[in-house]
Amino acid sequence: MNPYFLNVLITGASSGLGAALARECAGPGVTLHLSGRDIERLGVVADECRARGAGVRPVVIDVCDAPTMAEWIAGCGRLDLVICNAGVGAGTGDAWESADDARRVFDTNITGVLNTALPAIEVMATQEPARDGFRGHVAVVASLAAFIAGPSAPAYAASKAAVQRWAEARDGTERKRGIRMHSICPGFVRTPMTAKNPFPMPLLMDADEAARRTMAGLQVGKLRIVYPRRIYWLARAVGALPPGLLNRLLGAAPPKPKA
Numbered sequence: 436m437n438p439y440f441l442n443v444l445i446t447g448a449s450s451g452l453g454a455a456l457a458r459e460c461a462g463p464g465v466t467l468h469l470s471g472r473d474i475e476r477l478g479v480v481a482d483e484c485r486a487r488g489a490g491v492r493p494v495v496i497d498v499c500d501a502p503t504m505a506e507w508i509a510g511c512g513r514l515d516l517v518i519c520n521a522g523v524g525a526g527t528g529d530a531w532e533s534a535d536d537a538r539r540v541f542d543t544n545i546t547g548v549l550n551t552a553l554p555a556i557e558v559m560a561t562q563e564p565a566r567d568g569f570r571g572h573v574a575v576v577a578s579l580a581a582f583i584a585g586p587s588a589p590a591y592a593a594s595k596a597a598v599q600r601w602a603e604a605r606d607g608t609e610r611k612r613g614i615r616m617h618s619i620c621p622g623f624v625r626t627p628m629t630a631k632n633p634f635p636m637p638l639l640m641d642a643d644e645a646a647r648r649t650m651a652g653l654q655v656g657k658l659r660i661v662y663p664r665r666i667y668w669l670a671r672a673v674g675a676l677p678p679g680l681l682n683r684l685l686g687a688a689p690p691k692p693k694a
């Protein structure tokens with residue numbers, strides 16, 4: 436359990452990393468606001484968190500539904516930590532990225548993050564600071580894919596780069612009014628999203644371990660939380676290659692499957 440964040444909101448808590456983050460945050464005295472689209476899986480996660488002593492308020496909301504997201508977040512009361520985690524992936528498979536996939540990935544991974552983070556910032560701006568001196572924290576789940584424009588998942592890599600840069604840049608000004616922003620950049624995590632990847636995933640990590648590392652980074656106030664660090668530095672190095680060379684090198688690897 437985390438002793439720092441008592442009122443936590445997590446999107447995409449019905450599966451994978453979001454579910455693990457919810458369990459990691461759960462404990463006596465903690466209130467969790469959890470969202471997802473699958474009511475049954477969300478209910479299972481809510482019960483697991485209640486068993487750990489947390490108060491849980493699960494809701495079924497699509498992060499792309501801006502008015503409903505704003506209404507939900509404004510009605511939650513105090514929020515110490517909001518994790519914009521809901522996201523989707525889509526690859527090219529043996530062909531190319533479809534128009535529908537490109538739009539769905541951008542809508543969910545960028546607009547969905549804004550639909551969560553912007554109302555959360557509005558709520559936090561009116562709150563008194565907590566023990567750590569901040570009114571609240573907004574964490575955006577990006578990816579190490581943010582650092583490589585991988586040709587087999589163009590929209591996914593671009594969407595993650597957008598939210599990673601947005602969160603980190605916005606922290607520069609939000610700090611001045613007592614709000615922290617964080618980017619979370621995991622490598623490969625064992626979740627339903629990666630289950631169908633046909634290629635080797637170096638240093639693949641369990642979701643519970645990813646959640647522990649995420650919360651450890653948030654608790655010490657890291658702006659950019661990255662893991663595993665070896666893959667991070669590899670991604671930074673490969674991502675710095677000239678784009679034509681990068682496409683030729685990565686084009687020889689097995690592609691990410693279509694959604």
Ligand SMILES: NC(=O)c1ccc[n+]([C@@H]2O[C@H](COP(=O)([O-])OP(=O)(O)OC[C@H]3O[C@@H](n4cnc5c(N)ncnc54)[C@H](OP(=O)(O)O)[C@@H]3O)[C@@H](O)[C@H]2O)c1
Nearest residue numbers: 447449450451452471472473497498521522578624626628
């Ligand atoms: N797995 C990895 O290796 C990895 C690495 C880096 C970053 N990430 C990021 O981590 C986050 C979680 O991914 P995951 O691996 O845990 O995948 P996952 O198991 O597929 O979970 C995705 C979650 O997002 C929710 N979601 C998707 N679209 C939504 C929408 N329109 N509205 C509301 N909720 C929506 C899903 O809800 P429902 O199932 O209820 O629809 C689910 O709870 C994503 O942002 C992903 O990009 C994952």
